[in-house]
Amino acid sequence: MKLSVSTLLVSVTLFTSSAYSNSGLFNTTNSPYTSLSPTYEEKRINDIQTNHTEILAPYQKFIDKFSKNIESITEFSSLLNFAKSTGHQLWAIAKKPSNNQLKDDRPLYWARLAISQILRQHTQLLDLDTNKRTEIFWQYELASRGKTDINFKPSGHFQVIITGFDPFYLDQNIIQNNPSGAIALSLDGKTINIDDHQVTIKSFILPVRFEDFDKGMVETLLTSYMRVPLADMVLTVSMGRPKQFDLERFPGLRRSTPFPDNLDIYTGASASNPLLPRLNGTTLSGPEFVEFSLPAAAMQEATGAYLIKDNNRVVTNQGERFPKKLVELNNLISVEGSGGGYLSNEVSYRSMLLRNQFKPTLPVGHIHTPYVSEYNADEQRAILQQFERILISAVKASAAQ
Structure with missing residues (x-):
């Protein structure tokens, strides 16, 4: 996911916006965790259910069954368990093995929203308080994104571990997909042998929502696997620039995109006003820039339809830079990391911050797929096939060290 302050790949039409405060307080009437009425994101489901029923077809019977079964649930604990189990089943359906390895990320995305809308209505009927609603939707989101x-x-x-993202640009194209989410689903649970190493892959798909990042979703998903560590490599992935893969060398701390997320939330950030993200109610603390630790040279040798670029471009408070080493960015304020100023840069930054805290030698880095x-x-298929070659090259080089 690439929204650059200096170069925007797709024009964005502005709709009625929702308020956001960088103090960490979101408008509770448009929060996936506290809202009583459908969120801006959930309201788009009406278009899919009316005009694009083929996208929801793999899940329609499951959604109908959920809608019926939830009616008999009257207690918070039962609803919490039901929501978590439902999220787990959504993920299981999405990654179910088939003769066609290629996955479409859109059915899972829209089914998650269809069910969250039904779940939201039921929490309102039970008159649950804000904390209980938040816990139900948090566990549902995590499970439906691969956590359990x-x-x-x-x-x-x-x-x-591979992380992808939900579709975005949905107000411009309601049936947009995200190659990174499709990659995550296609490779989740796959085991491959590389130079006598048995390689197991597990995936998550992240939301395109500022609130989830500020609540610590990235840290919740990754910390337990990086702290022990159980993961030997972490690849965060999003959709980026046309006709190329980018290995994002220097992620930056701050948000600078002036554009909204999937909830139509604006942070107020811009190139002239880069803002610090939040983490569980406090400002995210860390260096202005970090550097990825994937074997870029080996990854660039992965052949396919697209160029693979080791991207070292960043934007600082003193303008554009192309550093060769991280030390060249000392004492500069981040405006854009190599991955931009949006959430793809941020998942990269947050995952590397965890790496630096728990295991500085762990290979961690971000890849932008072609747009x-x-x-x-x-x-x-072409994107997935070349990504697999990039992954195999990264594993070979890392395992050989």
């Missing part, structure tokens, strides 16, 4: 499916254990296997304007199976 992770089963990494200490072993001789090489264990890789796509709509779902195209041939295009998605």
